[in-house]
Amino acid sequence: MYEKPLPVIDPTTRPFWDAAKAHRLVVQRCQDCKMHIFIPRSNCTSCFSDRLEWVEVSGEGTIYTYTIARRPAGPAFKEEVPYAVAIIDLKEGPRILSNVVTDDVEGVTIGQKVRVIFDDVTEDVTLPKFVPAES
Amino acid sequence: MGKRQVVIVGVADAPLEKGVIPGGANDLEIQARAAKAALDEAGLKLSDVDGLSTAGLWGIPGPGQFATISLSEHLGIRPKFSDSTNLGGSAFEAHVGHAAMAIESGAIDVALITYGSTQKSQRSRNLGGRPPSFSLQFDTPYGLPNPVGAYAMAATRHMHEYGTTSEHLAEIAVATRQWAMKNPGATMRDPLTVEDVLSSKTITDPLHLLDCCLVTDGGGAVVLTTEERARDLKARPIYVRGHGESQTHMSIAAMPDLAFHTAAAESGVRAFEMAGIGPEAIDVAEIYDSFTITVLLTLEALGFCGRGEGGAFVSNGRTGPGGAFPMNTNGGGLSYAHPGMYGIFLLIEAVRQLRGEAGERQVADVKTALAHGTGGVLSSGATCILSNH
Known part of the structure; x- marks a missing residue:
């Protein structure tokens, strides 16, 4: 369990969690x-528009x-x-908090390139996590 | 009619033994005891209080969600102004600001601000038990130790951008302990070295056990009224010259810049502008020290030094006894006490320094003091500037 x-x-x-379950990472735009x-959220934090869409x-x-x-x-x-928790700047701009899953936890560093993986932790919930990009 | 000048006329903190309330008491009784002590000091009665402010995690889940109602019932008063604004540890500096506005406007005459927690004796500290809802649903499932992990990520970023070191952070813990050694009421009074801090267990990189505040019980109270009313009272009035507050995020991932305490910067500017002075006019600073990095980021944000200069600023015992920048003179959350939320104790110590009542730890010629609270995970800041003239 x-x-x-x-x-x-x-x-x-x-919508975020449904997409994660389908192994897609989505944010709003x-x-x-x-x-x-x-x-x-319901409105843009930059221009306060309420016309937001979900994009992969x-x-x-x-x-x-x-x-x-x-x-x-x-x-x-x-x-x-020991395990790594990181805040990651996604290529598209937003920040997301997650784990960096790696055998080399001491090698985790600021500026390191990472890519998403999907951890199906239960039947209902999939957590997006990250691994070093070169792995 | 001009604004009425607001003054602090009573402060009190609950005596602790090894970090717990001797004999035991619930969270409301601790606040009531502190309230009586602060009102006695002022020469006021409970029936004089017409504004009541408190905040905390005490009694949650449960009636503590209605903090001022629970407390006013316990005290047996019916305040016409109440404030349970919860900004985390900075709530009490914000309460001073809100109460000051209420007193200035004539809405109330006497404000009582209290805090109490039995988290140590009741073993009730359980921040990890919060349901991961709203923005925390994107944090908590990943096992970020709360709140220390968030502060650790700020420290990592500050070290990366500015070359700040664990030794710099340890300097803060060491200087604060030196003040605690001069305070008979402080919980931790054994000598401490930079090496001791660095060799204590790493909790979450780069923060060590001795970079972290204590977990204790505690209670405190502050009483405010007008300068005019204070003329008939026995306590020396301490003037509220400026106050400010700000808040930026709930989840650490939403903090605008992890190497800069934005909420403290915005709060500080507002307080300094209201007081009509700058950082150079502060004789003693009481800066929220949930973690050593909290202090370093706050010193930069309030303008006591430039961005990235915090490490150099705190070096060589500058903030300790005899240093050029006396700070956290009661021993702080790192060595005096930290009952979950610490902000009220910053105010109490600032007032005692301004009155010249701080005994062996008294700083010479204190005229103006600053108390700055930080709440959540660098989420909020609230600043008070106080003077004795």
Whole structure:
């Protein structure tokens, strides 16, 4: 049984999680100013347009910052330490927080290129995670 | 009619033994005890209080969601102004600002601000138990230690951009401990070295155990009224000269710039503008220290040094006793106490320094002090500028 915390999915965020389950990474894009937006919301944070659409993105990104957890975030993560949590600048602009899944956790660094993978953690939930791009 | 001048006339913090309230008490009683002590100091009665402010995670889930209602019931008062604004640890600096506006306008005459937590004695600290809803549904499933992991990612980015080191961060913990050693009420009073900090366990890179604040119980209270009312009271009034607040994000992934504390910068500018002074006029600074990196980012954001200069600024004991920049003079959240939310204790220590009551840790010739709270994961900032003239 999967013991780690699962997202509390709501109608606003459902399209993101449905796409992840289909192994697609999607974010919103403003149809007026064309800015890509994450996290899911009802209006553009740049021009305040409410004409947002869901678009698939490349899944390529660069590590903006990270931390290596040496102590788990609760008992469910005990077996994982040390593990990398990073904020990733997606190629299309928005930032997303995720894990960098790698055997070389000490090699994780700012500026590292990463690409998305999909971890089907339960029947209902798939978590987008990232791996070093060269792997 | 001009605005009424707002002053602080009473402060109190609950005595702790090894970080817990001796004899035990619930979260409301701790606040009530601190409130009585602060009102006694001022020479005011509970029945004089017409504004009540508090915030916390105490009593949540449960009646603590109605924080001022729970507390006013316990106190037996019926305030006509209440404020349970919860910005995290900075809430109490914001409460001062809000109460000051209410007093200035004539809406109320006496404001009581309190905080209390029994998180250590009740073993109730459980930030990881929050349901991962709204923006946190994109964070919590990935196991970011909360809140330390978010601060760690800010530290990683600051180190990358500016060459800040773990030694720089350790300097803050060491200087703060030196102040705590002069405060009989502080929880941690053993000597501490930079090497001790660096050799303590890494919690999440690059932050060590001794880069992190304590987990303790605690309670405090602050009483505000008008300068005119204070003329008849026994306590020396401390003037509220400026206040400001800002907030930027709930999820650390939505922080505008992880190497810059935007909420503190915006809050600080507002407070300094209102006070009509700049950072150079501050004689003693009480800066929220949930983690060492919190302090470094805040010093830069408030303009005490330039962006990226925080590491050099805190080096060589500058913020410790005898240093050029006395800071966190009670021993801070790192060594005095940290009951979940610490902001009220910044105000209490600033007032004691301004009154000249700080005993062995008293800074000479203090005229103007700054208290700056940071809440959440560098999510909010609230700043108060206080003076004794």
